[in-house]
Amino acid sequence: MVIQIKKFYITTPIYYINDIPTVGNAYTTMATDILARWHRILGDNVFFLTGLDENSIKTVQAAKEKGFANIQDYADSMAEIWKNVWSVLDISNDDFIRTTEERHKVIVLEFFKNVFDKGDIYKGNYEGLYCDSCEQFYTEKDLEDSLCPFHKKPPKKIAEENYFFRLSRYQKIMINHIKNNPDFIKPQSRRNEVLSFIRKGLQDVSISRPNLEWGIDLPIDSEHKFWVWFDALINYISADPSKWPADVQLMAKDILRFHCVIWPAMLISAGYELPKTIFVHGFFTIEGQKISKSLGGIIDPLKIVEKYGVDALRYFLFREVPFGQDGDFSEKSLIQRINSDLADALGNLVNRVLVLTEKKFNGLIPKPCGKSKLTGLALNVKKGVKSSMENFQFHNALNDIWHLVNETNRYINETKPWEVKDEKELGGILYNLLETLRFISILLYPFMPSTAEKIFEQIGLEKKFSFDDLRWGHLKHGIMINRGEILFEKVKLKN
Ligand code: ZN
Numbered sequence: 001m002v003i004q005i006k007k008f009y010i011t012t013p014i015y016y017i018n019d020i021p022t023v024g025n026a027y028t029t030m031a032t033d034i035l036a037r038w039h040r041i042l043g044d045n046v047f048f049l050t051g052l053d054e055n056s057i058k059t060v061q062a063a064k065e066k067g068f069a070n071i072q073d074y075a076d077s078m079a080e081i082w083k084n085v086w087s088v089l090d091i092s093n094d095d096f097i098r099t100t101e102e103r104h105k106v107i108v109l110e111f112f113k114n115v116f117d118k119g120d121i122y123k124g125n126y127e128g129l130y131c132d133s134c135e136q137f138y139t140e141k142d143l144e145d146s147l148c149p150f151h152k153k154p155p156k157k158i159a160e161e162n163y164f165f166r167l168s169r170y171q172k173i174m175i176n177h178i179k180n181n182p183d184f185i186k187p188q189s190r191r192n193e194v195l196s197f198i199r200k201g202l203q204d205v206s207i208s209r210p211n212l213e214w215g216i217d218l219p220i221d222s223e224h225k226f227w228v229w230f231d232a233l234i235n236y237i238s239a240d241p242s243k244w245p246a247d248v249q250l251m252a253k254d255i256l257r258f259h260c261v262i263w264p265a266m267l268i269s270a271g272y273e274l275p276k277t278i279f280v281h282g283f284f285t286i287e288g289q290k291i292s293k294s295l296g297g298i299i300d301p302l303k304i305v306e307k308y309g310v311d312a313l314r315y316f317l318f319r320e321v322p323f324g325q326d327g328d329f330s331e332k333s334l335i336q337r338i339n340s341d342l343a344d345a346l347g348n349l350v351n352r353v354l355v356l357t358e359k360k361f362n363g364l365i366p367k368p369c370g371k372s373k374l375t376g377l378a379l380n381v382k383k384g385v386k387s388s389m390e391n392f393q394f395h396n397a398l399n400d401i402w403h404l405v406n407e408t409n410r411y412i413n414e415t416k417p418w419e420v421k422d423e424k425e426l427g428g429i430l431y432n433l434l435e436t437l438r439f440i441s442i443l444l445y446p447f448m449p450s451t452a453e454k455i456f457e458q459i460g461l462e463k464k465f466s467f468d469d470l471r472w473g474h475l476k477h478g479i480m481i482n483r484g485e486i487l488f489e490k491v492k493l494k495n
Pocket residue numbers: 131132133134135148149150151152
């Protein structure tokens with residue numbers, strides 16, 4: 001039998017480097033990491049890409065503001081900051097692309113040549129509106145009260161000669177593709193939004209800007225450089241062309257049009273396949289406010305992690321808000337979740353089970369003795385989590401896992417192992433508990449990798465996580481457990 005390993009390629013959006021990552025960027029990247037880890041435990045051949053968009057005018061502005069004489073030096077320093085944040089947040093990306101890299105430029109030029117040869121590039125005059133912060137051209141109907149809908153500031157009126165991409169040519173093809181591929185844009189509400197936008201009519205988009213000091217040169221006109229989005233989107237291919245097409249591209253809703261309208265049209269024009277799924281999630285507010293610098297330290301994910309730990313943050317963000325919808329981050333709700341779900345429910349469960357195993361069986365995992373209600377429950381939760389993960393419903397997956405945690409605590413209270421005299425029966429109860437802990441760790445691993453590893457270590461298992469191992473009875477008896485520190489400390493609520 002030939003076993004074929006499935007490829008799974010997932011990307012974050014490509015981030016601007018003019019600032020440090022916010023908790024909003026961290027949210028998208030953690031979601032991508034969760035799916036990457038999930039597919040790794042399924043046994044897929046995962047390629048997880050994240051990276052930085054460095055060819056923006058904003059890079060130049062930020063470099064100058066911060067006193068860098070050399071723009072590339074600034075970009076290099078920011079790239080280190082981003083990489084470090086991802087490493088602290090336990091992001092398991094396989095590659096990190098920067099759009100100032102040579103490997104990127106080579107593919108951009110190749111891609112552009114395909115689009116050009118297709119007859120989709122022409123020179124024209126652009127007169128209209130441009131938001132510097134979005135680096136996007138707008139029409140009047142896109143604006144809200146004459147302001148950029150995302151930055152709430154008036155766009156600039158510009159008149160210049162540009163090269164255009166014939167986006168309008170792809171209106172029908174795109175509508176058909178979206179209609180024929182229900183998984184192409186998710187969730188449904190975003191799919192409808194994109195469809196109605198395309199149906200209103202697509203206008204050609206400018207893909208170059210004249211007289212820029214920074215960016216990739218347009219090969220057909222030395223006065224021009226690529227408009228940053230045209231080059232940036234191509235990173236998803238340039239990192240490793242052999243991996244394309246992506247299975248999932250994740251992003252927040254502010255960059256929906258670039259990814260769901262312009263990007264697919266560019267791909268069709270250049271003769272590439274389209275990504276299988278583009279998943280668009282909502283915005284995050286913090287204590288009820290839009291993420292902005294005025295909120296200070298709390299938008300810095302490292303500050304949150306320093307106080308509460310990585311896994312608490314990873315857990316909280318995906319338990320609290322249904323993925324896809326808008327949500328809010330509040331320190332008070334984070335603390336409540338840590339205290340109730342992590343310290344009281346999970347941490348306490350692990351500790352109780354291990355202490356009992358030490359006391360009653362000298363730390364050796366006892367022999368199984370028949371099934372219990374935990375058997376069926378654990379197997380059901382496994383099924384439920386799988387289906388939730390396939391549908392991007394992270395909060396449901398975590399709900400299911402915590403249902404299992406809570407029921408396991410209840411099982412201890414019901415069976416009262418400290419009162420059971422029969423050694424075989426007692427062994428059976430403890431085996432069921434330890435086996436359920438093993439299930440919980442594997443299912444939890446994509447969300448809270450270091451917690452899952454700690455639990456595995458404490459029950460004496462090798463830190464290898466596989467969905468295939470979710471078979472009841474797979475845990476071997478006779479292994480020595482290794483009780484360590486309790487997993488989560490309670491946090492005092494300040495007023
Ligand atoms: Zn804007």
